[in-house]
Amino acid sequence: MSTSLHSLADRELDAELTQCRAEFDALKARGLALDITRGKPAPDQLDLSAAMLALPGDDDYMIDGIDCRNYGELAGLPSLRALFGEVLNIAPESLVAGGTSSLETMYDVLSFAWIHGMGGAGAPWSSSPVKFLCPVPGYDRHFAITEAFGIELIAVPLLSDGPDIDVIRELVAGDPHIKGMWCVPIYSNPSAVTYSEQIARDLLSMQTAAPDFRIFWDNAYAVHALVGDAPEVLDVLAIAAQVGEPDRPFVFASTSKMTIAGGGVSFFAGSGENIAWYLGHLSQKRVGQDKINQLRHVRFFGDAAGVRTHMRKHQQILAPKFELVTAALRRGVGGSGIASWTDPSGGYFVNLKVLPGTARRVVALAKEAGIALTPAGSAFPSGNDPQDSHIRLAPSLPSEHDLRLAIDGLCTCIRLAAAELVHSERCGGMHLSSVSV
């Protein structure tokens, strides 16, 4: 990456470094305590669902002929499956409405495969080495689940229309130990890429050496547009069936970032065979779902249009924060060649790229100045960003005031880390720690 720093004379670079250090010292002296680490909704987003806290109401518990208070209905309430089937473009019979956490559903699905295998002749995944493909940058909690099982993660590049299909095709065709792949097909975490229909088709139809290869298709941000309307959700189950791989996709979604973050409803979808396999194992764990919470969601949204109306209210709160972040970055480090960033049309994150070799340093400097960022490298398997250049920004939780302070401060850290790097390069590779402030 060529930067304007590189064109400075030695004396000018010394002055720039001195100036950046002074600005950083002034930043530290402000004693900030800001946190932009995680994609948590802000209190005013949670307020949008305030009515839900009194639902369903003390004489409302029957729907679909079911007393929602008692045990039962492992696949979830038919009314909620129909409502979110429309939102997620999935037939209700292919959609299970579950508990509060889609992450938990992903873990459970993996643990069922691990302990029992995928049914039929397939052995438990634990019986031989397992590898997963991870488009990067990606979601750290996805990677953590698979790492917890001792699964080897293989990073593959995420391009502007989806994961690099040529790289992936070659990998999965040649290695029967590659059993799965993580995908966030709409507004991906953290780079907000939405997969094209062609890439989706290629992923669903490509030849794999493993007969029980599965795509963990986490549609976490399907309706979470920041600009305009969200894209139409692909009917991946129909595509998978068309191309003769009906069992390949495991689809996940949740309302965590629609209603109550800690008390939403998660969804799982798949082929008839996958649903039977999932519910068969789930029946050992649970006697049914929390149907009162599911009823609460039916009453709150009413129908699929209600979900879209509600998501526009989130957009109205979130979009200004994202605009603020990109404006502050432009103001602070724009045109310098030391940083670039995404301008997402949906999802929860801005993906920031700083000078290779400085991301960890930027995060450390920010921490010193009281600004908590997601650890550098967290969007890569094992936390290892080979370029040390990616930083995930999560603008949702702080107030606009705090967010502006945080990003302005972050820019100071980016400039200092860049000046340190170029200075150390100029001085013959002097080690960074020796110029640390």
Next chain:
Amino acid sequence: MSTSLHSLADRELDAELTQCRAEFDALKARGLALDITRGKPAPDQLDLSAAMLALPGDDDYMIDGIDCRNYGELAGLPSLRALFGEVLNIAPESLVAGGTSSLETMYDVLSFAWIHGMGGAGAPWSSSPVKFLCPVPGYDRHFAITEAFGIELIAVPLLSDGPDIDVIRELVAGDPHIKGMWCVPIYSNPSAVTYSEQIARDLLSMQTAAPDFRIFWDNAYAVHALVGDAPEVLDVLAIAAQVGEPDRPFVFASTSKMTIAGGGVSFFAGSGENIAWYLGHLSQKRVGQDKINQLRHVRFFGDAAGVRTHMRKHQQILAPKFELVTAALRRGVGGSGIASWTDPSGGYFVNLKVLPGTARRVVALAKEAGIALTPAGSAFPSGNDPQDSHIRLAPSLPSEHDLRLAIDGLCTCIRLAAAELVHSERCGGMHLSSVSV
């Protein structure tokens, strides 16, 4: 078992069989459709928690300085842990408040042990054969969880003060593959036995060949008295620490049979080391608990006394149903020597014993007459009751009217099956199927 049937002359026995068949035909002709299979609460029990359906209310979401709506608090709300810590006689810091299903927590704990082992030097349980001890009669869903992992279940007798400790001592001392044991220490399912403190101490302190032996201590009915007050809950964590086996007990409980059956709160308790181990693995699955549902429970109960008051209301609904069952059994098959049953002071079940070799037949006859019973043998590992004599009755769900019909009909089936058996024995072991009606 000696019965009055055995003292009948051949002609009298023929007449008895004819009479029983006639009564059974009349029963069938009534076209009943009754279900006493599972321990589900009745609608009027669920009505006791009607106020909960509108809680916490649309401006109530803060407690303990926590916004219950957002992510976080993997160990659950401090206020709820304190409240149920008092109910369950467990220090709040040793108690985790979780999701809606304690069965799920048990499955998760087992899967963590299976995949990762118990921490320290211990290997994953999946790496060698695992056996569990199962006091019988016991809870079919416990057995099903362990069977789903391919764990070998070893039945041990449940006596009137707890599991047969002599049998257990010898088994666990000699076999390092015995890694765990299922226990329901208060009002056990289905025989309503409450373990004595001595048996509890012996279980917690006995020598085991497996260094990572764990007791799955499911306190499902801790406060579920049918007569008077529930016994004081033993502080098993303190006992375990005293005897030098702090990590042996995994304690489980839930509010499923207190508030909303499908939407309660589950609890997990253990030593500091076990809690750290559990939360460490759980953190891969979840970003926090459903704290709104936990807040709902805090607001509804208020304090531990509120739980006790609430459970007395359940008692007032349930006790008459249990009295009705035992009265109907006395009336229908009392003094005949062909059946005996428990008269439980707590829990959710009556454990019925019929003539050895007739339990399956009784359940089949009842089914034919439109009365659904828990499958015979379900209280034994692999559904195999070696004596074929146990039937679990679940009186909670039906109305008193339906329950009376069901038990009266059941008595007809018990009498017919007994008459068939004695008749076939008298006729030189003629096979049962040839005398089936």
